[in-house]
Amino acid sequence: MPGLLEEISYDLGAAWAIARKDMKIYYLKPSILVSSLLFPFVMFLAFAIGRNAPPGTLIPGLLAITLLFSASSIEPVSIPIERRTKTFDRLLSAPVSVRAIVLGASLSGAIFASAIGVATTAIGLVAFRTGILHIVALLTGIALTSLCFSTMGTLFAAYRTENVGEVMSLLNLVRLPLLFISGVFIPIASMPAWGQSIALLSPLTYAHDLILFAFDGTTLFGPVADTAVLVLALIIFQAAGALLYQRSRE
Amino acid sequence: MDAIEVIGLTKRFGDNIAVNGIRFRVGEGETFGFLGPNGAGKTTTIRMLTGMTRITSGHALIHGHDIVRDTLAAKQLMGIVSETSNVYDELSAWDNLIFTGRIYHLGKAEIQRNARDLLETFDLYERRHEPAEAFSKGMKRRLTLAMGLVNRPRVLFLDEPTSGLDVQSRRIIRDVVQDLAQKNVTIFLTTHDIEEANVTCDRVAIINRGTIAAIDAPEKLKQTFESLQSVEVSFDTTKPGLLEALRTLPQVNEVRKEGDKFRLYTADPPEVLGSLCVLAKEQNLRPISVTTRGPSLEEVFIRLTGLSVGTKKETGEADAGLA
Numbered sequence: 001m002p003g004l005l006e007e008i009s010y011d012l013g014a015a016w017a018i019a020r021k022d023m024k025i026y027y028l029k030p031s032i033l034v035s036s037l038l039f040p041f042v043m044f045l046a047f048a049i050g051r052n053a054p055p056g057t058l059i060p061g062l063l064a065i066t067l068l069f070s071a072s073s074i075e076p077v078s079i080p081i082e083r084r085t086k087t088f089d090r091l092l093s094a095p096v097s098v099r100a101i102v103l104g105a106s107l108s109g110a111i112f113a114s115a116i117g118v119a120t121t122a123i124g125l126v127a128f129r130t131g132i133l134h135i136v137a138l139l140t141g142i143a144l145t146s147l148c149f150s151t152m153g154t155l156f157a158a159y160r161t162e163n164v165g166e167v168m169s170l171l172n173l174v175r176l177p178l179l180f181i182s183g184v185f186i187p188i189a190s191m192p193a194w195g196q197s198i199a200l201l202s203p204l205t206y207a208h209d210l211i212l213f214a215f216d217g218t219t220l221f222g223p224v225a226d227t228a229v230l231v232l233a234l235i236i237f238q239a240a241g242a243l244l245y246q247r248s249r250e
Numbered sequence: 251m252d253a254i255e256v257i258g259l260t261k262r263f264g265d266n267i268a269v270n271g272i273r274f275r276v277g278e279g280e281t282f283g284f285l286g287p288n289g290a291g292k293t294t295t296i297r298m299l300t301g302m303t304r305i306t307s308g309h310a311l312i313h314g315h316d317i318v319r320d321t322l323a324a325k326q327l328m329g330i331v332s333e334t335s336n337v338y339d340e341l342s343a344w345d346n347l348i349f350t351g352r353i354y355h356l357g358k359a360e361i362q363r364n365a366r367d368l369l370e371t372f373d374l375y376e377r378r379h380e381p382a383e384a385f386s387k388g389m390k391r392r393l394t395l396a397m398g399l400v401n402r403p404r405v406l407f408l409d410e411p412t413s414g415l416d417v418q419s420r421r422i423i424r425d426v427v428q429d430l431a432q433k434n435v436t437i438f439l440t441t442h443d444i445e446e447a448n449v450t451c452d453r454v455a456i457i458n459r460g461t462i463a464a465i466d467a468p469e470k471l472k473q474t475f476e477s478l479q480s481v482e483v484s485f486d487t488t489k490p491g492l493l494e495a496l497r498t499l500p501q502v503n504e505v506r507k508e509g510d511k512f513r514l515y516t517a518d519p520p521e522v523l524g525s526l527c528v529l530a531k532e533q534n535l536r537p538i539s540v541t542t543r544g545p546s547l548e549e550v551f552i553r554l555t556g557l558s559v560g561t562k563k564e565t566g567e568a569d570a571g572l573a
Contacts, residue, residue, distance in 0.1 A: 085336060087338055249303055250263070
């Protein structure tokens, strides 16, 4: 039986192998890359046209939305497809723990979303000549938000089906309301008391708050609290994912 | 130590018992056939033995490692070739093998060496950089088998390895399996091709409705069913009423017409041969070929699984070898 250190090393090695495989098969397709880069541009047009707010102030919100959708969109598609083609059985029958499967699938989404997030930010900064106040907070926010929401996507894909539509419907039931309760469109301070209470439950609230802090220094909870909540949400999603994938091996 | 030890293995899906307390052992280096009709519990058993499906109760040990409690160590010793050619279509043959080697925790040099050897063995090396989606069915099957061998397993689970393949792929796969058996690799084979099991396996188990109906060497299983022996005869001509006349011969259980031949099932072939000679003389027929045959493994399989074989129902099947 391998020791604890050896087991961790096995898990990390397998997770990295799964992430590389997913990147190669799903994320680096030209159609996925182009549509992912166009997504924030289209969202920008949707929110900027007809508003009086300076376009540069839209960047934090757009970045949060981009990270949410880029990170959580591919694994809920790829995992049901792999169940249908029986390639997912390869992972289940290999000497790989479900922790490593969940981490590997999440890592690929996180790396992809982080790259899209960095590209989106760079384009926004150049186009609107805005600045960043806290670069470390921004990079931390991008990385943690990406990993948190890619894990959320992987978690939903634990629903044991070969039908992509079923997983996406469930995911959108959660993902779309998150946009409206997390301060991205409506500032949390402007929400009614019940809305503010719900906002506290959304990881996107803290992701947006951390990104906002990185850009202009304004924050509701502070960067340390935002980071702590995102880490906590990440741990909960990873643990729940591992539990659900373990249970789905009926 | 046994390569595979199965003790009271059970799988329930709600109220349905898919596999009911089966037990058997497979020795190291043995080629073990696992046969059964569709829905008998073959795939569920393989999925439990390979850790893909949770076990309701019982134990499965791979070289002494419990698949539930010592999962990673048990899986590290296995190779699995599933019924579906589950390769990653978008990846090249080379990348499929490299990925498989990585999730089996092999070192880089070992993965590359094994991948090269296996691609050469399976005649895929020249096309190693092409995506698998461009491969024929036979090539994908060979790649699937190569992926099952990349970790040099001590126990190889093969689920219908040659089903529906072209002659070249069947031959390559059979040669590789025979070679592995000679190298002391334990092979657990499920197949619908009874003849394949007959010529490949040291022992076979027949599972039916979730329980093991029989376990033994193919030849011993055949000997268990004396009434499935037969005399095959072909005459120079045929006459109306000949089939009925053959059925009235003493010691004949059933007669089937197979092309230009008649097959007479009996527990006593010498007695039937004598009666046949008398009948041929009476009806002025000239036998042009006469062959006595023992039961085939397929007939044993059909009898044990309760499917019709065209013979009268035999009683008292609890002979040696039957579980």
